[in-house]
Amino acid sequence: MGIYAVESLKELAEQLVDExxxxxxxxxxxxxxDFDAIARDLSVEYTETSIAGGRYVYACR
Structure with a gap:
């Protein structure tokens, strides 16, 4: 859990599988x-935001 500099939950899903x-x-x-399905599952505990022009996904629990 943490903060990830990725464009979307789908990109985070791909990164987690790669790792x-x-x-x-x-x-x-x-x-x-099905990375879209993994992204939907991740959306339960993670959210996306933009800060200073950068896209981030972080754990909201």
Whole structure:
């Protein structure tokens, strides 16, 4: 949890998958991941904002 300098929750979802939060996923399977669905799930605990022209996502709990 924290503050992420990303454009959207979808971009955060992609970053978290890349960082291994969802386990070790072979690259050829990442094409089948529904990042929009992960972003919707993340929206329960995260929110998006703009500060001084930058886009950020942060944990709101």
């Amino acid at each position: 291994g939060l969802y386990g070790d996923i072979p690259e050829n399977l990442t094409y089948y991941i």
